[in-house]
Amino acid sequence: MLYQAYQTQSDLLSPLRLMAQHLSASLWLQDTERSVLRKVAAACDVISRLRLTHSRPPYNIGQVMVGDQEVPVTEEVALTLPFGTLLHFRKAGVEPQPPVLLVAPLSGHFATLLRETARTLLQDHDVFITDWHNARDVSLLHGGFSLDDYITYMIRFTEAVGPGSHMVAVCQPCVAALAATAVMAEDDNPAQPRSLTLMAGPVDCRVNPTEVNRLATSKPIEWFEKNLINHVPLPHTGFMRRVYPGFIQLSAFMAMNPERHKQSFRNIYDHLEHGRTEEAQVIQDFYEEYLAVNDLPAEFYLETVAKVFQTYDLPRGELTWNGRKVNPAAIRRTALMTVEGERDDICAVGQTVAAQDLCSSVRPYLKTHHVQTGVGHYGVFSGRRWNQQIYPRVRDMIHATMG
Incomplete structure (x- = not known):
């Protein structure tokens, strides 16, 4: 209603x-x-x-500076699945650069929220992005979309990019990106990423809980299902699909300030x-x-709240993918970088670096951690300090692990 x-x-x-x-x-x-x-x-x-609008805004990345040359950028679809597209920002006439899969959040906004992140990465990398679809536009014929499906999409997208890729996950998808990398490592998948960068993500929400974390644990998961999940109305393609509406998520964020x-x-x-x-x-x-909002599939939203923010399945060693235990210790050859913002009030300092201990088989020289002073959540992946202080570290780590 x-x-x-x-x-x-x-x-x-x-x-x-x-x-x-x-x-x-x-x-x-x-x-x-x-x-x-x-x-x-x-x-x-x-x-x-x-x-509010419910369609993805344009990326508007028409050109980018590569060295001292301005290079045109075109968008190409590398792979389309019901709930998301792997989008490739192709640059013409450029020497081969390390491929990067930029994993965008599925958390109420579109992947264009990472427009600046992608534009910056494009200077030195061949960039792909997870372009999530609005769940209200996905027919019920395609079934549900759970946290397991999200991890599966990460694996399929990484395989589509190909061997030798690097994964950069921002905020909410850090858990799924780490899980997908662990599964691929355990299976000795040839497309497992050479490096994994986790930026301001809720790997272990038991550390320095924020107001967002406290809100997630203030009610049982049944409350979230009863009060926040709605059916998509007519005339949308996803009529009767259960979703967590983007307008509710946005209203909650705006009510905070x-x-x-x-x-x-x-x-x-x-x-x-x-x-x-x-x-x-x-x-x-x-x-x-x-104000461009993206509805989340109900299954994915509820499982994320329950497993990431309430029961902390990944850091407790209890996270599963299709019934199979996810084992971050299986990651051996993938370099790991974690980035946090000193003033992040959404994902506090300590929550992302927890991945370093979980990936116990990654050798110390392949591990990097950076806390950026003076920035909040969005400053980790956009703005002046991202461009001038964080990005150079991410770039250097990626280029050092090209192999």
Whole structure:
């Protein structure tokens, strides 16, 4: 019922937002010097942006600097599965570079959240990304999608990239990436990654619990299923699929700091009113991404909450994949790097580095850990310190293990 109510409200408000969008564009074209028109145009712009979208925004990575040369980038589909696509950012006329599989979170937003991460990696690597589909657009004919399926996708995507690849997992998928690497190592899979970089991921949530961790343990898993899982309404392709709606996830995040978001939209209005369009555009671009929500399959969401955040199956040695125990100690030849942010209030310091002890068979010279001072969660994989301080370490580790 909640999803149906949300959909009805969205449909009813859609004409108003569309009218505001057109009116704003029309007023800017007519006369942007008159203060009254500017105020109306700015207000209409803000109204038109107060909405959620459910389609993946574009990556907009048209070119990238490789050395001192600007190289065009094109997107190619390397492998398509029902719940996700392996997307390849191909660069023409470039000498072979180490292939990197960038594993994006499936946690309420689209993989484009890692746009800057991918763009930076593209300078020195051949980059692939896990482009997760919106579960509400996946027909029930394709069945469910569990944590086991997620790990299976990691294995299949890595095999599609091919031997000699390197895996970089950001945030939530660190557990699945580590599990997939362990399974591939135990099977002596020729495509097992040469290096695994885990960035700000919840490997062991028993360490320095955050507010997010406390919320996950505050209720039994039955509460999450009863109160947060909804059926996809018509007219979507995934009609009647059980999902954890992206709009619920986003609402929870925004409720943690509502004044900050209110101020951001006030800033958009003020910048536009006073002709500071470039400053407004920075905030507009952020919210275009932030307000694009991705529904999660119910099975995957509930199992992640239960096994990662409540019972800590991986660090306790109890995580299974298709009934088989996951053994991180089976990893021997894959170099391991863990990265954490000093001010991360989502995945605290200590939760990701726990992977170092779990991978007990990896030799010390193949292990690296870095705590980045002065950054929170998103600063680990985007922003100035990511580009100038974290990325060079990740790049050097990858290139040192090319073999």
